[in-house]
Amino acid sequence: MLFSIGFGSLMFDMQDSRHRILDETIKLTNFTDGFIYTNPANISEIQPILNNLTKDYLDKYELRIFMNMKYDIKGYEYDGLIVGVNTSETSHINALIDKNKQEILDYEYCFEYAFASTHNIKIGENITLKFGSIEKNIEILDIGFNSEFMYFPLIESIAFPSYTPFPILYVSLDYLNNNFIPYNGTFINEILYKLNPDKTQEEFEEKINEDLGLYIQEILSQKENPFINIMIEDEKSDRQFLFIFALIFIIGSLFVLVIVLHRLIEFDLKSISVFQGLGATKKEIILSYLIFNLILFIISLILGGILGIVSGIPFTQFIASLTGIPFFPSVSFSYQNILFIGIATLILSTLITFLVVMKSFKMDIQQSLKYETKFLEKEPLIEKIIKKIRKNIHPFTSYNIRRISGKKIHLLFISLALVISSCFLVFAYSLPDSVNYSLDYKVNQIEKWDGMATTWNYEDTNIINNNFTDLSSIQYHEFGIIDRILFNKYNTSEFNEYLRVIAFENDSILHNFKLERGSSITDEGECYITKDIFKEFSLAIGGTIYVKNQTSLESHKITIKGVVNDFAESTIYFYLESVQKILGESNKVNTVYFTIASNNSEALAQVEDLEYVDNVILKVDVEKMLNESSELFNLFTIAFGIIFTLFGLLISGIIVKNLIEYRIEDYANMKALGLYNSEIKKSILKEILLYFVISIPIGISLGNIISILMLDLMSDVMMGISYYMYPISYIYFGLNIFAIVFIVLILQFRKVKKMNITEITKMKTFG
Numbered sequence: 001m002l003f004s005i006g007f008g009s010l011m012f013d014m015q016d017s018r019h020r021i022l023d024e025t026i027k028l029t030n031f032t033d034g035f036i037y038t039n040p041a042n043i044s045e046i047q048p049i050l051n052n053l054t055k056d057y058l059d060k061y062e063l064r065i066f067m068n069m070k071y072d073i074k075g076y077e078y079d080g081l082i083v084g085v086n087t088s089e090t091s092h093i094n095a096l097i098d099k100n101k102q103e104i105l106d107y108e109y110c111f112e113y114a115f116a117s118t119h120n121i122k123i124g125e126n127i128t129l130k131f132g133s134i135e136k137n138i139e140i141l142d143i144g145f146n147s148e149f150m151y152f153p154l155i156e157s158i159a160f161p162s163y164t165p166f167p168i169l170y171v172s173l174d175y176l177n178n179n180f181i182p183y184n185g186t187f188i189n190e191i192l193y194k195l196n197p198d199k200t201q202e203e204f205e206e207k208i209n210e211d212l213g214l215y216i217q218e219i220l221s222q223k224e225n226p227f228i229n230i231m232i233e234d235e236k237s238d239r240q241f242l243f244i245f246a247l248i249f250i251i252g253s254l255f256v257l258v259i260v261l262h263r264l265i266e267f268d269l270k271s272i273s274v275f276q277g278l279g280a281t282k283k284e285i286i287l288s289y290l291i292f293n294l295i296l297f298i299i300s301l302i303l304g305g306i307l308g309i310v311s312g313i314p315f316t317q318f319i320a321s322l323t324g325i326p327f328f329p330s331v332s333f334s335y336q337n338i339l340f341i342g343i344a345t346l347i348l349s350t351l352i353t354f355l356v357v358m359k360s361f362k363m364d365i366q367q368s369l370k371y372e373t374k375f376l377e378k379e380p381l382i383e384k385i386i387k388k389i390r391k392n393i394h395p396f397t398s399y400n401i402r403r404i405s406g407k408k409i410h411l412l413f414i415s416l417a418l419v420i421s422s423c424f425l426v427f428a429y430s431l432p433d434s435v436n437y438s439l440d441y442k443v444n445q446i447e448k449w450d451g452m453a454t455t456w457n458y459e460d461t462n463i464i465n466n467n468f469t470d471l472s473s474i475q476y477h478e479f480g481i482i483d484r485i486l487f488n489k490y491n492t493s494e495f496n497e498y499l500r501v502i503a504f505e506n507d508s509i510l511h512n513f514k515l516e517r518g519s520s521i522t523d524e525g526e527c528y529i530t531k532d533i534f535k536e537f538s539l540a541i542g543g544t545i546y547v548k549n550q551t552s553l554e555s556h557k558i559t560i561k562g563v564v565n566d567f568a569e570s571t572i573y574f575y576l577e578s579v580q581k582i583l584g585e586s587n588k589v590n591t592v593y594f595t596i597a598s599n600n601s602e603a604l605a606q607v608e609d610l611e612y613v614d615n616v617i618l619k620v621d622v623e624k625m626l627n628e629s630s631e632l633f634n635l636f637t638i639a640f641g642i643i644f645t646l647f648g649l650l651i652s653g654i655i656v657k658n659l660i661e662y663r664i665e666d667y668a669n670m671k672a673l674g675l676y677n678s679e680i681k682k683s684i685l686k687e688i689l690l691y692f693v694i695s696i697p698i699g700i701s702l703g704n705i706i707s708i709l710m711l712d713l714m715s716d717v718m719m720g721i722s723y724y725m726y727p728i729s730y731i732y733f734g735l736n737i738f739a740i741v742f743i744v745l746i747l748q749f750r751k752v753k754k755m756n757i758t759e760i761t762k763m764k765t766f767g
Contacts, residue, residue, distance in 0.1 A: 004250050004345060005304025009337035010312055011246035017319050018235040021329045022228065028101050028327075029146050032062075032093045033222050034201060036191035036208065038215040040065070043173075043186045049211050050191070057204050061193040062086065062093045065176060070130035071167045073121065080115070080167030081149065082129065084176035084188075093192040096144030096170065101327050104144040107170045113145035113326045114165030118628075129169070131180045144170075145326045151226035164628045165324070231323065244710065250341060251420065289353045297346040305338045318639060415695045417655050422699020423706055424648030425736060429729035430707040432638060437724035441514065442567055443623045449510040449593035450600070453607050454482065456614045458588040467610055473596060473603035478510050480591040481579050485572065488546045489537050492555040495548060499533065500571045503579035510593045513573065516722070517541060518562020521575055528562045528573040532719065547572070549583050556582050567626065567720035649740045656741055659691070660684060660748040681749060688741065696737070700730075 025031065038046070043063055050061050065084040070077060085092065085107045096104040096112075104110055111121060121127075123143055129136040149168055177186050195204055201221045209216065222228055316331045455464075461479055468477040481503040486495035504511045506521070513528055518541045521528065529539065539545065541560055548555040564573060580586055596603040600618055607616050708723045 002300045002304045002307065005300055005338055005341050006307030006311065008246050008250045008341045009304070009308045009334070010315065011242045012337040012341075013308070013312060013332070013334050014315060014319070015239045015242045016332075017316055017329075018231055018238055018323070020332065021316075021320055021323065021325060022231045022235070024329055025147055025325065026222075026228075028095075028097050030091070030093055030095045030194075031147070031222065031228075032192040033195045034193055034204070035218075035220045035225065036193070036212070036216060037218045037220075038189050038191065038212070039217060040181075040187045040189050041215050043188050046188060046191070046212070046215065053207065053211065057196060057199050057207060059194040059196050060093060061191060062089070063173075063188040064190045064192065065173065065188045066190060067131070067176070067180065069167075069169070069180075071169075072128035072130060073119065073167065077130075078115075078167050080169070082176060082180070083168060083170045084173040085170055087172040093194060094146050094148050096142075096146050097327070098142075098144055099326050104142050106142060107144075108172055108175070109138050109141040110170040111140045111143050112149070112165070112168035112170070113143055114150065114324050115167045116140075116143045117326065118165055127167075127169075129180075134180060136179060138169075140169075147227040147324070148225065150324055151230050164625045248420070248423070248706075250344070286354065290350060293346065293349045293353055296349070297342060300345070301338065301342040304342065305335070308338060309333050315639075414655055414659065414691055415698075417651055418691060418695035419699040419702060421648040421651040421655070422696050422733075422737075423703035424644040424651070425733050426700055426703025426725070427707050427710065428642070428644035428648065429733060430704070430711070430723060430725045433725045433729055434707070434711050434721055434723050437726070438721045439623075439626055441722075442626065442720060443619065446512050446514055446566070447510075447619060447622070448512070448595075449478075449619060450596040451594050451603060451607065451616060451618045452480075453592045453594070453610075453613050453616045455590045455592075455612045457612070458585045458590050459612050461587050461589055464589065464592055464612075468592060468594065471603075471606045473598045473606050475595040475597035476510075477592055477594040478505050478508055479576060479589040480504050480511075480593055481576065481583070481585075481589055482591050483579075483583060484550065485579075485582065486548050486550055487572070488555075489539065490546075492546050492548075495546075495555070498570075499547075500568065501547075501574065501579055501583075502568065502571055503574045503576045504593075506575040506577070510595070513562070513564055514566060514722075515562045516565040518560070521561050524575075524578045524581065525557065526559045526561045526574075526578070528564045529560055530568060530571045530573075530719065531563055531565045532569055533572070534560075534563045547582060552584060565720060565722050569719050645736065649736060652737060653740045653744050655691075656688060656744045657748060659688065660745075677749075684745070684749075688745075692737070700733075 046063065050058070050063075054061070063086065066081050069080050069082040071080045087107050091103065092107070096107060096110055098104060115121070121140065121143070123140055125140050126137055127140065129138060150165070173186055173188070181187055193204075195201070205219050208219065223232065312333055313331055316329055320327070320329045464479070465477075468474050481501065483501050484498050485501040487497045487499045488495050515528070516531065518528070533539070539560055541562060543560050545558050545560065546555050547558055558572075564571075574582075576589070580588065594603075594607070600620070604616055604618065607613055704723075704725070707725070711721055711723045
C-alpha cells in the first residue's frame with residue numbers, strides 16, 4: 001500500500017512536470033510570443049516600421065542577428081551560431097538566465113549553457129571564432145541559458161535533427177556587424193516580439209506581412225518554436241505513458257493487498273467463531289478489523305506521501321536535465337492524488353475484510369473448522385490425471401494438490417500477482433534494450449554509408465558521378481535528395497504544411513527503409529512517411545496526400561505505401577526519380593552518400609575540396625550524436641527500470657512469503673505426524689514452482705505486449721525507438737526471480753524448521 005500510494009501518486013504528479021517546467025522557463029526567460037526571420041536588412045530600414053506597429057500591436061520588440069559560425073574550442077572544431085544582441089538594453093526578450101534563475105546582466109561574450117555544460121567549458125576560457133578567412137580569439141565572460149535554439153537542426157539539409165547542443169555565443173550587434181559582415185551599417189535578420197494582450201498572432205501576422213512582407217522569410221509563433229512544440233507534444237505522450245504506469249502500480253499493489261488480507265482474515269476465521277462463542281458481538285468484531293484497516297491506511301498514507309514527495313524531487317530534476325534545463329525547477333506535489341489512491345486502497349481492503357468476516361458469521365465453530373478442510377473431500381481433475389499416469393500417489397502429494405486446487409480464488413490472485421510482477425521485470429529490461437537495439441539497427445542496418453555530402457545547389461548527376469569516381473579514397477557512391485516540400489492531406493488548393501523530403505535510389509545498397517507497417521514502393525507517385533506525420537494527420541496506408549514544390553503551382557497526388565519509424569521527424573520518403581519529377585530537377589541531386597576506401601580524414605578532405613560541396617558529414621559523427629542524445633533517455637529508462645524491478649521483485653517476495661505463512665499450520669501438523677523438514681521443503685518448492693510455471697509465461701507474454709504498446713507511445717518522444725529485448729535479458733529476469741525467491745525461502749525455511757504444534761497453538765492463542 002505504501003509503494004502504491006508513494007509511486008502511484010508520483011506518476012500522477014509527473015504528468016504535469018513538463019508543463020510546469022515549460023511554464024517556468026517561459027516566465028523566467030521572458031520567452032517571446034513570436035519570431036520573424038528576415039533577409040539580412042539594415043536596422044534603419046526595419047526599426048521605423050516596427051515603431052509604427054508598437055502602439056496598436058506590440059508591447060515590445062527586439063532586433064537581433066544570428067549567423068552560422070565555426071568554433072575552435074580546446075583544439076576541436078565545431079559548427080555553431082553567433083547571436084548579435086543590443087547589449088545596451090537592461091532586460092531582454094528571450095533572456096539568458098543563470099543556474100540561480102537570474103537574468104544575465106551582460107550579454108557580451110556570453111556562451112550558451114547546454115554546449116558549455118556537456119563540454120565542460122568554464123567562464124574565462126578562450127575560444128576562436130572562424131568565419132571564412134576571419135578568425136577572432138575571445139574570452140568567455142559568462143554562461144547563460146535560453147531554450148530558443150534547442151532542437152533546431154543546425155544544418156537543415158541533413159536528415160537528422162540536432163539532438164545534441166551546439167556552441168552559441170552572444171555578442172553585441174556592433175561587434176558582430178563590425179567584424180563579420182562586410183557592409184556598412186548594422187544588420188539584423190531576426191525580430192522577437194511580445195504582443196499586446198488584445199491582439200492575436202493571426203492579426204499581427206496579417207499586419208506585419210503587409211508592412212514588412214518584402215523582408216520576411218518566415219514567421220513563427222511561440223508554440224511553433226521547436227523547444228516549445230516538442231515540450232508540448234512530449235507532455236501529451238508523457239501523460240499517457242505515466243498514467244498507464246500509475247494504474248499498473250495501483251493494480252499490482254491491490255492484487256497483493258487482496259492476497260495478504262484474504263490470508264490474514266481466513267487465518268482468523270476459527271478465532272472469530274470462538275470470539276462469537278465467548279460473547280463478542282458482530283459489531284465489535286467488524287469494528288476491530290476496520291480499526292486495523294484504518295491504522296494500516298493512516299500509516300501507509302503518511303509514509304507513502306513522504307515517499308512520493310522525496311522521490312518527486314529527483315524525478316523533477318531528472319526531467320529538467322533530460323530537457324536541457326540548467327536550473328532546479330519548482331516542485332509541486334498534489335495531496336489529492338495521495339488521498340485518491342489511499343482511499344481507493346482503504347475502500348478495497350475494507351470491502352474484502354467485510355465480505356470475509358461476514359462469511360465467518362454464518363459459521364459456528366464446527367463449520368469454521370470444516371471450512372478449513374472441506375476442500376480435501378473432493379478429488380480435483382489434476383489429481384485424477386496424475387493417478388492415471390501414476391497409480392500410487394503419496395497421501396501428502398494428494399493433500400497438497402487438493403489444498404492448492406481447492407483454494408481457487410487464492411490460486412487466481414497469486415497467479416495474477418506473479419503475472420504483474422513478471423510484467424514489471426520484462427518492461428524494466430525491454431526499455432534500455434529497445435533504445436540500444438534501435439540505435440544499433442539505425443547505424444548498422446539502415447544507414448550503410450560512411451559519409452554524406454550536400455551540395456550548394458542541385459547538381460547534374462553525370463558531373464558528380466565523374467568527380468566521385470576519380471576520388472581515390474571513395475569506394476562507392478549513391479545519389480540522394482534532401483529538401484523541403486509542401487504538403488496537404490485533402491486537396492490541391494491549400495498547402496500550409498512543410499515536410500522534409502528525403503529520396504534515395506530505388507536500388508540503393510547504402511540505405512534501407514525500416515518499415516513499421518505497409519509494403520514496398522513499386523511505382524512513381526508512391527511514398528513512405530514517418531510515424532509522427534502518420535499519427536498527427538490521421539493518415540492511412542493506401543490513402544493519398546498531395547505535395548508540391550515550393551516554387552511550383554503544379555501539385556502531385558501521392559499514395560502512402562508504408563510508415564517508417566526512423567530517427568528523422570516530419571519526413572516523407574521517395575525513390576529518387578519520383579522526387580526529381582515533383583521538384584522539377586530531372587537528373588539532378590543535392591546529396592551524395594559514399595563509402596570510404598581508405599581513411600576518414602583523407603576522404604573528408606577530398607570531398608570538401610569539390611567546389612559544389614556545401615557540407616560533409618561522416619556517419620561516425622552521426623552515430624556519436626545519436627548515442628549522446630540517447631544517454632539521458634537511457635538514464636530515464638534505467639531510473640524507471642529500477643523502480644519496476646524493485647516493485648516486481650517486491651510482489652514476488654511478498655507472494656512467496658505469504659504462500660508459506662498461509663500453509664504454516666499445515667506444516668506444523670504434518671511434522672507432528674512424522675513428516676521430515678526435507679519433505680516439507682520439497683512440498684513448498686513444488687507448490688511455488690507450480691505457481692511460477694502458470695504465471696511466468698503469461699507474465700512474460702503480457703509484459704512484452706505492454707512494452708510494445710508503451711514504446712509505441714515513447715516513439716513520439718524519441719523517434720526511431722522500436723521494441724526489442726535481448727535474449728540475455730531473459731537470463732537476468734530469471735536470475736532476479738531466483739534471487740528473491742531464494743532469499744525469501746531461506747528466511748521462511750528457518751521458521752518452518754522451528755515450527756511445531758506447540759508454537760502454532762501458542763501463536764493462535766496469544767497472537
